[in-house]
Amino acid sequence: MFDNLSDKLDSALHILKGHGQITEVNVAETLKEVRRALVDADVNYKIAKEFTTTVKEKALGQDVLTALKPGQLMVKLVKDELTQLMGGEAEGLNLSGTPSVILMSGLQGSGKTTFSGKLANYLKTKKTKKPLLVACDVYRPAAVNQLQVVGEQIDVEVYSEEGNLDPVKISQNALAYAKQNGHNVVIIDTAGRLAVDEAMMTEIANIHSAIQPQETLFVVDSMTGQDAVNTAKAFNDRLNFDGVILTKLDGDTRGGAAISIKSVVNKPIKFIGTGEKMDAIDVFYPSRMADRILG
Numbered sequence: 001m002f003d004n005l006s007d008k009l010d011s012a013l014h015i016l017k018g019h020g021q022i023t024e025v026n027v028a029e030t031l032k033e034v035r036r037a038l039v040d041a042d043v044n045y046k047i048a049k050e051f052t053t054t055v056k057e058k059a060l061g062q063d064v065l066t067a068l069k070p071g072q073l074m075v076k077l078v079k080d081e082l083t084q085l086m087g088g089e090a091e092g093l094n095l096s097g098t099p100s101v102i103l104m105s106g107l108q109g110s111g112k113t114t115f116s117g118k119l120a121n122y123l124k125t126k127k128t129k130k131p132l133l134v135a136c137d138v139y140r141p142a143a144v145n146q147l148q149v150v151g152e153q154i155d156v157e158v159y160s161e162e163g164n165l166d167p168v169k170i171s172q173n174a175l176a177y178a179k180q181n182g183h184n185v186v187i188i189d190t191a192g193r194l195a196v197d198e199a200m201m202t203e204i205a206n207i208h209s210a211i212q213p214q215e216t217l218f219v220v221d222s223m224t225g226q227d228a229v230n231t232a233k234a235f236n237d238r239l240n241f242d243g244v245i246l247t248k249l250d251g252d253t254r255g256g257a258a259i260s261i262k263s264v265v266n267k268p269i270k271f272i273g274t275g276e277k278m279d280a281i282d283v284f285y286p287s288r289m290a291d292r293i294l295g
């Protein structure tokens, strides 16, 4: 994960090794390389610049920990700032409501259906919940089928209505069904498109206002770099979602989405997807991710 970024940050931070003290010159030189590494990893230039400005102020400021050597100090400052940029603390799901309703949004192929299954499995095994998966991708029979296959794999019931092309109605019926059958979490998988379009946005916004979910999650493929951030912005403008799910972090992703999405939409990354299997799901901890990035 983020191998390229990790290597570049490592060599940037190496510049200070062997220096006896922090100076304007060696800090500037180091942070120029840090900025370059971030931009190469698809972090937006403005965010990368703000990042290095903050680190510079801290490095040259009054409160530097003089016990640390310059190299160690800079590693610490970069790690702390990366953690902050990615949200600081881990944020869990709001599982209030009987049932708690979780609405999944995102583009086609982002990993919504897979993640819906992973989340149902996670809630079932870790939180002893009784989830219901709901198939609202009414345009693609294959998508409904895919969710059913996932449901069978993890032994979670899937609600679908053959022939009903109204996802708002289906989700409302699913809520009634969940209440009658003792499901305390409802996860609604919706239709995505290949790119942001008005019909998709209207549809998901309609489902959102009809069922008022406790959690609206935006699923995004981390391999899509700056596009991931732009898509997040478009969905957030419309849905004001509660959290981000970053998928495919097991692939050769550069890291820009993980680092910058929080500061662009001001919503936390709540989980990451790290594979195709149903157990390839992790809670997102900003500090652990910063540790991984810095190796």
Ligand code: GDP
Residues within 6 Å of the ligand: 106, 107, 108, 109, 110, 111, 112, 113, 114, 115, 192, 247, 248, 249, 250, 251, 272, 273, 274, 275, 276, 280
């Ligand atoms: P949807 O169209 O948004 O519902 O996306 P899918 O759930 O169908 O996922 C699209 C493809 O990405 C499928 O082949 C999934 O197996 C794959 N996929 C989903 N999440 C991950 C992940 O975290 N890692 C990897 N490597 N593949 C994933």
